[in-house]
Each structure stands twice: as C-alpha cells, then as structure tokens.
Amino acid sequence: MDNIEEMTGLSKEYLENWGRAHEASQNLRQSFGSSGLLDDGEDYPEQYGGRYINDKGKLVVLVVGDVDTAKAEIEKRAKSGDVIYKTCEYSYRMLTETMDEINLYMQENPISAVEGIFNLAMLMDTENRVVVYLAEFSQERIDEFKEKVSSAPCIEFVKSSGKNVDTINVNPGAGIVATGGSISVGYRVNRISADGILTAAHGATSTTPGSNGITIF
DSSP, X not given: OHHHHHHHOOOHHHHHHHHHHHHHHHHHHHHTTOOTTSOOOOOOOTTEEEEEEOTTSOEEEEEEXXXXXXXXXXXXXXXXXXXXXXXXXXXXXXXXXXXXXXXXXXXXSOHHHHHTTEEEEEEETTTTEEEEEESSOSHHHHHHHHHHTOOOTTEEXXXXXXXXXXXXXXXXXXXXXXXXXXXXXXXXXXETTEEEEEOOGGGOOTTEEBGGGOEEO
C-alpha cells in the first residue's frame, strides 16, 4: 500500500475507499444503459445530476431537488448505500444533451468555423456544468455561440488559454519506445486515478521509463 501511495501521490484513505466507490460508480453507469467505458446511456433518472469520486475516495452523486426522494433509486442502481449526496442545478440528461448539440455543431462545420468561436467544450461532473472555452472571451462571442451552437443554461463560458496541442500520440496502435524495446499501445486505462496504457507484458518491465517522460508501471 505504501508503495502505491508513493507512486500515485494519493492518500491511504483515498486508496482504501476507492475500490468500493469505483464499483458503485460502475454499477450506476451500467444501470443507465451505458456501453463500454463511456457514459453514453439514456436511462438517467430525472433527478440525477452526475457523479464523481472525491479526494477522500468516496462516491458523490449530484441530485436535482430533494435528495431524500432520489436516494432509494440511486442506491438500488449503485448497489451501495455508501454514497455522498449533493444538490445541484442541472440534470445529467440536460448536460449530455447540451454536449450532443455542441458535438453535432463540431461535426457539421469546418474546423476553421469552430475554432473561430471556441477552442474546447467539456462536461464537468464536479461543477454540474458544460464548460466552453472561448478563443476570444467577449459578450459578442458568447452571443454568437448561443445563436449558432447552443443557448442551454447549463453552459459556463471561460477564456481559453489557447488551442489544445497533442504532446504525444497514445492512440490505440501507436508505437512508443522503452528500455525493453519498441511496443505499441493497446488502449488507454485508468487505475486509482492514474492514467496509463495497456500493452504486452513482455514489452516493458514494471516502472520502466519510456519516451516523453512516461513511466510504465
């Protein structure tokens, strides 16, 4: 345990709680009809506003309105009563529908048109908002976004620090170099909030330093 704490920088309390919280979170996700690793389900309860695991490793579920009326269904879906509840303003259904609107605009318009209005948009469960990063932060650009993309009330506009720049390609099939030789990425994984990749065991030993400062555990 101490070695994992040192590697991840996470507290003992977080590590002890995370397993139960993650299992309950996955039970919730699957109950919504989500497939794979994505939150792409549609069976969201009316009061459900999102979820996240806090800095203590506990599952937090956001609820619109009265928490007491939502607890029974959430705990049934999560198969756990070890849940922290917080009230929020917007339902998860509204948040996902808003992201769908934004993604549709990005798909149907050239990159130049999209970047002229905004650089990035993301659903932030912890904030119960869809955050849109504007290349030019002004009321004029906000109004333009609302007119052309979405005017949903759950959107928060912030100033962008610039375009996203990929510093390394870790897409499936991409090659990376480690002391054990050249290997390829299977797919992205996450363990105890530490991002990583899945690859063949013979490609690198534990804690092997790879290219671009990546360490393979």
